[in-house]
Amino acid sequence: MHSVSVQNLSLKFGAAEVLKNLNLDVEEGEFIVLLGPSGCGKSTLLNCLAGLLELSEGQIHIKGKNVTWAEPSERGIGMVFQSYALYPQMTVRGNLSFGLKIAKLPKEEIEKRVQRASEILQIGPLLDRKPGALSGGQRQRVAIGRALVRDVDVFLFDEPLSNLDAKLRSELRVELKRLHNRLKNTMIYVTHDQIEALTLADRIAIMRGGIIQQLDAPQTIYNRPSNLFVAGFIGSPAMNFIKGTTVGGGKAFKFGDVTLNLVGYEGGAIMDRPKAIIGLRPEHLAIVDEAVPGLTIPAVVEIDEPMGADSLVWLEAEGKQISVRVPVEHRPVAGTKVHLKVDIAKSSLFDETSELRI
Amino acid sequence: MMLIVLGVFVCGTIWTVLFSFTNIKILPIFTPKEWIDGFVGLANYRRLFNTDRWMSCPAITHIGMADWRFTCTGALPNMVTYAVLSIAIAVSLGFLLAVLMDQKIRAEGVFRTIYLYPFALSFVVTGHVWAWIMSPEYGLQASMRQLGWDSFSFGWIADRKMVMYAIVIAGIWQGTGFVMALMLAGLRGIDEDIWKASKVDGIPAWRTYIQIVIPMMKPVLVTIFVIVTSGAVRIYDLVVAITDGGPGISSDVPSRYIYQNFSANLGQSLSASTVMLVAMAIVLIPWIRMEFGKKSQA
Ligand SMILES: Nc1ncnc2c1ncn2[C@@H]1O[C@H](COP(=O)(O)OP(=O)(O)OP(=O)(O)O)[C@@H](O)[C@H]1O
Ligand SMILES: [Mg+2]
Numbered sequence: 143m144h145s146v147s148v149q150n151l152s153l154k155f156g157a158a159e160v161l162k163n164l165n166l167d168v169e170e171g172e173f174i175v176l177l178g179p180s181g182c183g184k185s186t187l188l189n190c191l192a193g194l195l196e197l198s199e200g201q202i203h204i205k206g207k208n209v210t211w212a213e214p215s216e217r218g219i220g221m222v223f224q225s226y227a228l229y230p231q232m233t234v235r236g237n238l239s240f241g242l243k244i245a246k247l248p249k250e251e252i253e254k255r256v257q258r259a260s261e262i263l264q265i266g267p268l269l270d271r272k273p274g275a276l277s278g279g280q281r282q283r284v285a286i287g288r289a290l291v292r293d294v295d296v297f298l299f300d301e302p303l304s305n306l307d308a309k310l311r312s313e314l315r316v317e318l319k320r321l322h323n324r325l326k327n328t329m330i331y332v333t334h335d336q337i338e339a340l341t342l343a344d345r346i347a348i349m350r351g352g353i354i355q356q357l358d359a360p361q362t363i364y365n366r367p368s369n370l371f372v373a374g375f376i377g378s379p380a381m382n383f384i385k386g387t388t389v390g391g392g393k394a395f396k397f398g399d400v401t402l403n404l405v406g407y408e409g410g411a412i413m414d415r416p417k418a419i420i421g422l423r424p425e426h427l428a429i430v431d432e433a434v435p436g437l438t439i440p441a442v443v444e445i446d447e448p449m450g451a452d453s454l455v456w457l458e459a460e461g462k463q464i465s466v467r468v469p470v471e472h473r474p475v476a477g478t479k480v481h482l483k484v485d486i487a488k489s490s491l492f493d494e495t496s497e498l499r500i
Numbered sequence: 501m502m503l504i505v506l507g508v509f510v511c512g513t514i515w516t517v518l519f520s521f522t523n524i525k526i527l528p529i530f531t532p533k534e535w536i537d538g539f540v541g542l543a544n545y546r547r548l549f550n551t552d553r554w555m556s557c558p559a560i561t562h563i564g565m566a567d568w569r570f571t572c573t574g575a576l577p578n579m580v581t582y583a584v585l586s587i588a589i590a591v592s593l594g595f596l597l598a599v600l601m602d603q604k605i606r607a608e609g610v611f612r613t614i615y616l617y618p619f620a621l622s623f624v625v626t627g628h629v630w631a632w633i634m635s636p637e638y639g640l641q642a643s644m645r646q647l648g649w650d651s652f653s654f655g656w657i658a659d660r661k662m663v664m665y666a667i668v669i670a671g672i673w674q675g676t677g678f679v680m681a682l683m684l685a686g687l688r689g690i691d692e693d694i695w696k697a698s699k700v701d702g703i704p705a706w707r708t709y710i711q712i713v714i715p716m717m718k719p720v721l722v723t724i725f726v727i728v729t730s731g732a733v734r735i736y737d738l739v740v741a742i743t744d745g746g747p748g749i750s751s752d753v754p755s756r757y758i759y760q761n762f763s764a765n766l767g768q769s770l771s772a773s774t775v776m777l778v779a780m781a782i783v784l785i786p787w788i789r790m791e792f793g794k795k796s797q798a
Contacts, residue, residue: 194699213699214700214702216702225691227691229697229712230715230716232712240701241703244702244703288701289700
């Protein structure tokens with residue numbers, strides 16, 4: 143039994159189809175991150191799961207129960223919003239307990255749950271304050287607490303950390319991970335921050351235009367993106383793409399005067415393709431002095447961007463810009479002629495026409 | 501420029517208050533000597549409150565809230581009746597309309613224009629239209645009887661006891677759309693996520709309105725209250741257009757009283773003005789407190 147199961151979900155706003163025949167199965171206790179560019183339908187999907195939007199087509203099951211038409215409060219979900227959405231005139235305690243009071247839970251039970259949530263989230267000292275007197279991080283903890291006291295199977299997060307500054311964001315990110323380890327609930331988490339996605343997720347669903355492009359573990363998404371969009375979207379700095387052809391029955395990739403040996407590539411049948419693209423991550427390229435036939439690309443250093451421990455070096459090869467990540471102490475001097483060593487096992491090949499990974 | 505306006509405003513107000521304590525008869529007098537010579541203390545106020553046209557409470561010993569209106573007559577009680585009723589009804593009706601409108605109904609723009617339309621009319625126009633509608637000879641009563649409902653009777657406008665309620669109806673008709681527009685703006689200003697959170701929490705919509713949304717709208721509500729109340733306190737043109745204070749003087753209001761006494765009885769007029777000033781100040785206090793409270797918190 144899946145914790146959450148979405149079947150053939152479609153959603154239209156008027157004529158615009160925002161979610162298109164979408165399927166998603168989430169395992170019990172899994173942390174799923176929905177990642178994608180702005181406007182791709184992440185929030186819309188989350189709101190559908192929460193019951194805040196009516197589907198045009200399809201079904202949603204939570205814990206085996208068909209909740210397609212159930213009220214949000216009857217779905218066994220708790221939700222946390224980017225804007226916190228706390229009730230400003232109530233104290234933290236009021237915020238946590240209001241829903242439970244409406245549900246007519248016994249007083250002792252409410253008290254017990256509020257205590258537990260405030261202990262887990264360390265908001266005990268704040269219980270009698272109003273949201274206006276809290277910092278952003280504290281507010282978001284309270285918002286998480288409000289989902290926590292509901293004692294639900296599934297947590298839904300819509301960009302919960304986006305309103306926080308960078309330092310708080312990384313702190314709360316770790317805390318969320320700890321929370322997930324402790325509670326072992328199913329969590330579905332929307333973000334457009336790939337660091338959050340890569341660090342938190344058991345599996346990431348990359349979305350674009352209302353369609354899930356790839357649903358896989360972070361490492362798989364990173365190392366073996368299933369199409370050009372995913373490859374370009376994940377990874378910062380972005381992957382280098384070089385257009386060329388595959389030759390010799392799929393044994394080599396050729397662009398300009400450069401030929402790369404494809405032996406050792408992990409993927410499907412390469413064959414000879416007149417239009418192919420090779421994707422090389424800046425961190426999987428190395429700058430070397432000597433050319434090795436079939437393994438290196440000759441290049442000229444243009445500029446570099448030091449980023450603390452690493453430096454992003456931009457080079458020109460065959461009229462193309464290629465970026466390489468090197469330790470900051472190995473920065474080459476601009477204008478130097480060097481060679482870029484390719485790690486074929488970690489590279490990705492795409493068919494330019496279908497945009498799919500080979 | 502700001503200073504000049506403020507100066508004229510403050511001086512005029514102080515002058516009014518100061519000379520309400522004198523036996524002033526003609527305008528203009530400005531000197532301290534004239535003030536000291538004519539000083540009569542609270543005499544104007546005593547006379548004012550002994551004037552039946554201003555306020556008369558024959559059964560003052562057994563004032564109960566319920567029959568207060570029927571016990572006291574005169575311009576001031578009329579104004580209070582008008583203010584209390586029109587504010588209570590216009591605000592609750594305006595809120596209900598705004599809530600209905602907030603359900604994302606189709607053709608919202610059309611409805612909003614219709615509701616707001618009365619507010620765009622002058623009170624004089626509204627007054628004359630309502631005077632005509634409520635007139636027993638030409639208006640609603642006559643039409644209904646012509647349609648065959650012979651026993652239909654609606655003669656509030658000619659009834660000393662009911663005439664203020666007739667004016668209240670016209671005032672509500674005029675003011676509700678405005679209240680609704682402000683309320684709607686307030687409702688739209690509520691973060692949509694608040695609504696989502698309350699739905700996930702299983703809070704019924706009406707409780708969300710009462711316990712979460714209305715408290716969040718406090719600034720809008722105070723503003724509405726101040727605007728509507730100050731409008732009611734200085735009501736003038738509506739009464740003049742509908743009844744001109746009649747029948748008799750049974751729908752007289754303070755502004756009209758002040759205006760009519762201005763030449764004959766200046767001192768009393770000034771003291772009545774001061775009473776209105778105090779009434780207005782009481783209305784403005786919550787607003788002022790809110791504005792200043794905000795600053796001291798920040
Ligand atoms: N109520 C609505 N009516 C019409 N269109 C809508 C509505 N809500 C969202 N959309 C459209 O649906 C698409 C998906 O919106 P959604 O909010 O799900 O995007 P998102 O992936 O969450 O983006 P973001 O990262 O900016 O939050 C967008 O193109 C948006 O314009
Ligand atoms: Mg969103």
